[in-house]
Amino acid sequence: MTTPLIIFDCDGVLVDSEPLAAIAYERVYNKHGLALKREIVGQCIGMKQADIITRIEELTGFAFPAHADGDIWLETKALLEEELQPTRGIVPFLSNLKTPRCVASSSSMERIELSLGVSGIADFFGDDVFSTSMVKNGKPAPDIFLFAAEKLGGAPASSVVIEDSPFGVQGAVAAGMTAIGFTGGSHTFDGHGEKLSGAGAHAVCASWDEIEAELRQRGFIGEAVAGA
Known part of the structure; x- marks a missing residue:
């Protein structure tokens, strides 16, 4: 990798x-x-x-x-x-994360920048923030993920996408990337994880502690992150 x-x-x-x-x-x-x-x-x-x-x-x-x-x-x-609030546990997770990272969202850049700013996590990503407004096709097409990886010099096979929607998971899988479904938001529902798995998620996690363990196991991070 x-x-x-x-x-x-x-x-x-x-x-x-x-x-x-x-x-x-x-x-x-x-x-x-x-x-x-x-x-x-x-x-x-x-x-x-x-x-x-x-x-x-x-x-x-x-x-x-x-x-x-x-x-x-x-x-x-x-x-x-x-x-607006950040999802539970994301701030300590990002605070200790060493791996290159970016944001790839279906929202407009104005909304993404507002969301990251209001929630206090903008500095964790700098300019590495991408919107589907920058590509031809939105999710579930893979365009935004391939675009983000190209901009950061990442290979699809070495990239992992964390998504809460089946459309996003489908796009990540179509891009040839590892897809991890996230069910830790307050909008989660009975059967949410099953829908993400059905869309092709390689794993489904309900918290950032679980995400950290999954990423470490798959070689995307090399040290403890959440709560480190």
């Missing part, structure tokens, strides 16, 4: 944002005429906003008005600024 690279999804992995995003979608869709159910939003986790809007239309038949796209971000931004 060449130098390992750890690729982190942002929402639901680094930051506990998925419940806040679901509230934002519910509020905005209700404002524009659709009483959106929480389980519908849950089927779109891991997708970029444009794909989420398309998927909701496929599931409900409701076409969201194009002129109101900005309403979703404004509502989401307000909730993130007020309530």
Whole structure:
């Protein structure tokens, strides 16, 4: 294995944002005429906003008005600024992590930067932050993961992706990378781990202690991380 690279999804992995995003979608869709159910939003986790809007239309038949796209971000931004927290255990994990790492998210760069800043973890990644807005196809396509690895000089076979969504796991597997499913966010649900395994995750972990052990076992880190 060449130098390992750890690729982190942002929402639901680094930051506990998925419940806040679901509230934002519910509020905005209700404002524009659709009483959106929480389980519908849950089927779109891991997708970029444009794909989420398309998927909701496929599931409900409701076409969201194009002129109101900005309403979703404004509502989401307000909730993130007020309530966003890092996922439990991620700060000590990152504080002791020596392996090269980056962020590869379906969110816009504006949202990623806001999330990392509000949660206090931006300095752990510096400029190594990538959005699917930088590539042709969003998750579950592998584009964002291959793009991130290329930018950091990492080989797919030596890269591991930590994801909370089946779409993200599928993208990581398609990129030829190790995929670890994460179920430690507050949006996790019964059967979450099974869905990630079904999407191709090589392992599923419910905490950053479990992630640390899994990464060490697979050779992506060489020393204890969490709580070190």
